[in-house]
Amino acid sequence: MIGVFGGAGFLGKNVVTYLRAQGLQVRAVSRQFDDPDLFDRIGAERVIADLQDYESLSRAMNGLSDVIQLVSTASPGHGNTRLIRDIETSLIPQVRFLELCQGNGVARVVFASSGGTIYGKPQMLPIPESHPTLPLSSYGLIKLVTEQYLKLFSQSFAMSHVAMRISNPYGPYQRFKNGQGLIANVIAHCLDGTPVPVYGDGLAERDYIYVDDVSTAFYSALRKSDVGGQTFNIGSGVGRSVIEVLDTIEHLMGKKIPRSHIPARSTDVDRSMLDISAARDRLGWEPTVGFEEGLRRTLAFAGLIPD
Amino acid sequence: MIGVFGGAGFLGKNVVTYLRAQGLQVRAVSRQFDDPDLFDRIGAERVIADLQDYESLSRAMNGLSDVIQLVSTASPGHGNTRLIRDIETSLIPQVRFLELCQGNGVARVVFASSGGTIYGKPQMLPIPESHPTLPLSSYGLIKLVTEQYLKLFSQSFAMSHVAMRISNPYGPYQRFKNGQGLIANVIAHCLDGTPVPVYGDGLAERDYIYVDDVSTAFYSALRKSDVGGQTFNIGSGVGRSVIEVLDTIEHLMGKKIPRSHIPARSTDVDRSMLDISAARDRLGWEPTVGFEEGLRRTLAFAGLIPD
Numbered sequence: 001m002i003g004v005f006g007g008a009g010f011l012g013k014n015v016v017t018y019l020r021a022q023g024l025q026v027r028a029v030s031r032q033f034d035d036p037d038l039f040d041r042i043g044a045e046r047v048i049a050d051l052q053d054y055e056s057l058s059r060a061m062n063g064l065s066d067v068i069q070l071v072s073t074a075s076p077g078h079g080n081t082r083l084i085r086d087i088e089t090s091l092i093p094q095v096r097f098l099e100l101c102q103g104n105g106v107a108r109v110v111f112a113s114s115g116g117t118i119y120g121k122p123q124m125l126p127i128p129e130s131h132p133t134l135p136l137s138s139y140g141l142i143k144l145v146t147e148q149y150l151k152l153f154s155q156s157f158a159m160s161h162v163a164m165r166i167s168n169p170y171g172p173y174q175r176f177k178n179g180q181g182l183i184a185n186v187i188a189h190c191l192d193g194t195p196v197p198v199y200g201d202g203l204a205e206r207d208y209i210y211v212d213d214v215s216t217a218f219y220s221a222l223r224k225s226d227v228g229g230q231t232f233n234i235g236s237g238v239g240r241s242v243i244e245v246l247d248t249i250e251h252l253m254g255k256k257i258p259r260s261h262i263p264a265r266s267t268d269v270d271r272s273m274l275d276i277s278a279a280r281d282r283l284g285w286e287p288t289v290g291f292e293e294g295l296r297r298t299l300a301f302a303g304l305i306p307d
Numbered sequence: 308m309i310g311v312f313g314g315a316g317f318l319g320k321n322v323v324t325y326l327r328a329q330g331l332q333v334r335a336v337s338r339q340f341d342d343p344d345l346f347d348r349i350g351a352e353r354v355i356a357d358l359q360d361y362e363s364l365s366r367a368m369n370g371l372s373d374v375i376q377l378v379s380t381a382s383p384g385h386g387n388t389r390l391i392r393d394i395e396t397s398l399i400p401q402v403r404f405l406e407l408c409q410g411n412g413v414a415r416v417v418f419a420s421s422g423g424t425i426y427g428k429p430q431m432l433p434i435p436e437s438h439p440t441l442p443l444s445s446y447g448l449i450k451l452v453t454e455q456y457l458k459l460f461s462q463s464f465a466m467s468h469v470a471m472r473i474s475n476p477y478g479p480y481q482r483f484k485n486g487q488g489l490i491a492n493v494i495a496h497c498l499d500g501t502p503v504p505v506y507g508d509g510l511a512e513r514d515y516i517y518v519d520d521v522s523t524a525f526y527s528a529l530r531k532s533d534v535g536g537q538t539f540n541i542g543s544g545v546g547r548s549v550i551e552v553l554d555t556i557e558h559l560m561g562k563k564i565p566r567s568h569i570p571a572r573s574t575d576v577d578r579s580m581l582d583i584s585a586a587r588d589r590l591g592w593e594p595t596v597g598f599e600e601g602l603r604r605t606l607a608f609a610g611l612i613p614d
Contacts, residue, residue, distance in 0.1 A: 061524070080459065080463050083406070083456070083459075084399055084402055084403060084404050084406075087394065087398060087399055088399070089400065091394060092395070094393055095390050095391055095394065096391060099390070099391075120462070121575075134458055134462065135455075135459065135461075136459070136462055136463065141455060141456070141459055144455065145452050145455065148442075148448060148452065149390070149448070150450055151441055152387065152390075152442065152443070152445070153442065154445075155427070155443055156387050157442070188382055204380065
């Protein structure tokens, strides 16, 4: 039985659905389920547990062979004003989670890390996994430190792990309003009919990955026995500018999206994209959903275009 | 005014004494002072404070231009049974300490990290600062993570830092009984007249650095304005085996030290020494006290040979 912690969230719903479609037994674990029918329909177990609550977490862990850890209690939006709070409410529960995995004989933990924040300012593009890790935010640092505790567990105990440094995932089940990332934000503005804020020249580039491609990467990380202890960038490998995202969405919707131009907060050339050759070579994985197709499915899910 | 936190410990007494001899104003901060006269004699301020106690720490920080952080509340001896406890009692106080430094306008924090534990199993010798950091112990991981928080502060605020990855320091004021490291342990056995345990073939090698050479390295890290944000190995650059340490001490004492041979706990070739070329090039520092001379002074301090 595979446990997917954070199974009721954006990545969780997609990953659980995909693993079930591959015939695996899956238990989704979450603090709450806003759509329990989805899990019943696909035949996934549902267990309510909180990463902060040892008792419920311990029950949720019972009988799992492997786990996927998607829970992230820190938030990229809080900057560096809550360093200690993030250690207390995110790092410590993650380490306690790993202790529980180890105590319960879990064979492998696949951890959702952050390809967008863990490296800091890129010193080369695309960014390989060997790039220095100098996160600029508490969120990114907590991800990095959690990876390091995973390595300590892997070295000290018979527990394997794989760290997945995911770029900017988008797709169905994403929360659009107050969601994370440009694509969610643009869709929220389209749904509200309000102008999309564009900072500076709109040429800042990010690496966007359609969520189905994230699901297949997690599946490979669970199944391939020889990738234990390794770290992989999971992204498209391509940088897309704010302008390109907006233009593609306009093209798919067949109409202009109002934009409000806002002076840039920084004059840095701001580009980020991941080198995904390690995942290609060793996970035998690569993204298969093109950017326009991924956006089309996401806009359809949001009800902005017909399915 | 330079603040030396952990100023009453082994490294602390040596560093404070050296900085005073260079004419700097120094405040030693510690939970307790077992030898207050020493500080009065050399004209260093003494302030009692506890890294775990915000109020006392805040008072101790008042008026400091730069600080040296020597306090380490985790211990190398506890293995990995106390991961969360080490986060709570060591990492969180270190981050709170950095927040206080930043809030008090401290210009530079020089942090005592660990060259002996932060790298894990050496993949090359001597070990450069760019070597992967895969600590095998909670102690080493807390040091690594504290370094990473220092970097986050340096990148986000006008606070500079230097991380000093010290190998195995030895010398006067070291606690011999229940102390850390081979040399302290051998001296404790000599003082007690009990045989020194030697594991396996006694060829395991460590990098030992005489404490006066550590003091001069801290002085350089405080004074050189262009090394902000950098990390330095501070060691002798030479590996010395257990047998070599024992033979040198026997030579200096002019008599045999009883040894009790114990089967090796591991068959790994176990060698560690630091590449100190970065400190040579950029701190303008190098060790000046030879191994035999350093041991001679240490044995004299312990009362095992005449001064």
